[in-house]
Amino acid sequence: MDDATGRPVKLDVSDVCIGYRDRRSGSFFAAVQDLGFQIHENEFIAIVGPSGCGKTTFLSAVAGLLPIAHGTLELNGAPITGPAEDRSLVFQQASLFPWRTVAANIAYGLEAQRRLDAAGRQRVADLIELVGLAGKEGKYPRELSGGMSQRVNLARALATDPDLLLLDEPFAALDAQTREVMQEELTRIWQADEAGAGKTALFITHDVPEAVFLADRVLVFSASPGRLVESVPIDLPRPRNRDVKRSPEFMDQTEYLLDLVMRQSGLRQEVES
Amino acid sequence: MTDTVERGAPVIESRPLTELDRRPTFFARHKSLLLGLIGGLIVLSSWQTLVWVGVVDDKFASSPLGAIEGIGYLAESGMLWEPTFSTLTSVGLGILISIVIGVPLGLVIGRSSVLHGLAEPLISIMYSVPFVVFLPIIIFWFGIDDTARLVIVVWAAVFPLLINVVAGARNLDANYLQVSRVFCSSRLKTLWSVSLPGTMPYILAGFRQAVARSLVGAIVAELFMGTEGLGYVVQAETSNFQMDHAMAAIGVIAVIAVLLTRGVAWLESRLTFWSGSVD
Numbered sequence: 001m002d003d004a005t006g007r008p009v010k011l012d013v014s015d016v017c018i019g020y021r022d023r024r025s026g027s028f029f030a031a032v033q034d035l036g037f038q039i040h041e042n043e044f045i046a047i048v049g050p051s052g053c054g055k056t057t058f059l060s061a062v063a064g065l066l067p068i069a070h071g072t073l074e075l076n077g078a079p080i081t082g083p084a085e086d087r088s089l090v091f092q093q094a095s096l097f098p099w100r101t102v103a104a105n106i107a108y109g110l111e112a113q114r115r116l117d118a119a120g121r122q123r124v125a126d127l128i129e130l131v132g133l134a135g136k137e138g139k140y141p142r143e144l145s146g147g148m149s150q151r152v153n154l155a156r157a158l159a160t161d162p163d164l165l166l167l168d169e170p171f172a173a174l175d176a177q178t179r180e181v182m183q184e185e186l187t188r189i190w191q192a193d194e195a196g197a198g199k200t201a202l203f204i205t206h207d208v209p210e211a212v213f214l215a216d217r218v219l220v221f222s223a224s225p226g227r228l229v230e231s232v233p234i235d236l237p238r239p240r241n242r243d244v245k246r247s248p249e250f251m252d253q254t255e256y257l258l259d260l261v262m263r264q265s266g267l268r269q270e271v272e273s
Numbered sequence: 274m275t276d277t278v279e280r281g282a283p284v285i286e287s288r289p290l291t292e293l294d295r296r297p298t299f300f301a302r303h304k305s306l307l308l309g310l311i312g313g314l315i316v317l318s319s320w321q322t323l324v325w326v327g328v329v330d331d332k333f334a335s336s337p338l339g340a341i342e343g344i345g346y347l348a349e350s351g352m353l354w355e356p357t358f359s360t361l362t363s364v365g366l367g368i369l370i371s372i373v374i375g376v377p378l379g380l381v382i383g384r385s386s387v388l389h390g391l392a393e394p395l396i397s398i399m400y401s402v403p404f405v406v407f408l409p410i411i412i413f414w415f416g417i418d419d420t421a422r423l424v425i426v427v428w429a430a431v432f433p434l435l436i437n438v439v440a441g442a443r444n445l446d447a448n449y450l451q452v453s454r455v456f457c458s459s460r461l462k463t464l465w466s467v468s469l470p471g472t473m474p475y476i477l478a479g480f481r482q483a484v485a486r487s488l489v490g491a492i493v494a495e496l497f498m499g500t501e502g503l504g505y506v507v508q509a510e511t512s513n514f515q516m517d518h519a520m521a522a523i524g525v526i527a528v529i530a531v532l533l534t535r536g537v538a539w540l541e542s543r544l545t546f547w548s549g550s551v552d
Contacts, residue, residue, distance in 0.1 A: 063455055064455075065451065065454060065455070083454050083455050083456075083457050084457060085457055087455075088455060088456065089455045091448065091451075091452065093448055095448040095449065095451070095452050097449060097452075097467070097470070097471075098547040098548060099470040099471075099473070099545075099547045099548075108452070108456060108466075109456040111462075111466075112453070112456040112457060112458035112459075112462055112466075113456065113457055140546075140547050141547075142547060160456065
């Protein structure tokens, strides 16, 4: 099924339930349930929701790190059964290998997939330039700031030129200023990466303005077990920069989504009554 | 951010010089080394003085100068280089065998919960029991030749190495393995590029203990069942009441021990420079 603009479906999620079985009691705990939506080619999707709503669990399942209990989870029409070369993940934590230089960390994915040939090395060099790490190729992770580390993290994920880019709260651990800068950098990089300009991305965050600023569409999850509450298209023009955040459209949509998210966590119930 | 720096900068330029601006003196910079040398000199010169004034008999206690002459004697009579080479060969071979056994085995045991459950109590016991008690049994099994000496060195060295590698493999950051999975690394690639370097600080900690214990193992083996090596020289010369010669051989063993420890420390700084936080 194509969307209004005629873009083909990239990720098809229908009736998905993910959870785990308690080892002692044997009872099943669902982290997400009855989940259904579609993501189209070149879309930048952000998922927001109250903490513990299973958004990271869902992302892990898309990455192939967790099995789904039932439902269908299909990428390009094929079910996801495990990690594969067509997806890569930007981790929340500092997951860089401390014994590798910046360049070697970025090259890791290509190396693991035996694609580090001349073209691969050129790709690594281009990405270092693109994410603003020129001159830092030879540094080790302990010499990098939080923002720098996440640039490497992002470049490492982009290096394998994935079909679907997964981002798990990549800026959550950064300070406010660095986060602002990184949000802008991410939109710039996402639009500029020539190997797949505007590749399909799935971004998990608990920061609503961040989601509105980055995404083409924001999906709101309910509190545990996570269900899709609403899919909100963000029609702010691209390319976006800091000024967008001061526009009335941005503020309206942020306010609307914040209200929706807080309703899920039960924080705004008293306002309603 | 920027204007605080601009406001702060002139203050830094114009403040009066303090203690912190002065370069530390030669003594301050090499304090621990100098103090160590002085301490050693005090002990050695007191010893020598006690011998000179006749409080102790150097036939029994030897003396620092006697030991230095003893080195000359050992060198002349072929009891310096050959035994040193022999001891170093035992230590080197023993460590090599321990690494070949200990590192892969430790990684495999550490990464498998079943194997860990099976092997952990056994390894802990073998690590805790002083290896010297196995000496008579090893002599019974292997005789008193080179093989037996090598066995005792490996026996001494392999358990501290193993116990550290297992601990390292178990404490390997789960995030690293997840990165490896997401990028579809093969098992071998993960072992070589993630598990091995990630465990390296533990491997080297185990290696440091293994080196120290292998030297003990080699010397003990030579004392009890050797016909060569520095331990044998100490044993034989003491039996001949040549305390100066025995003391000289002990001095050589001390030098070897210090060099080995320093070598391992250097290796650690080269291979695990990346571990250690920014702060």
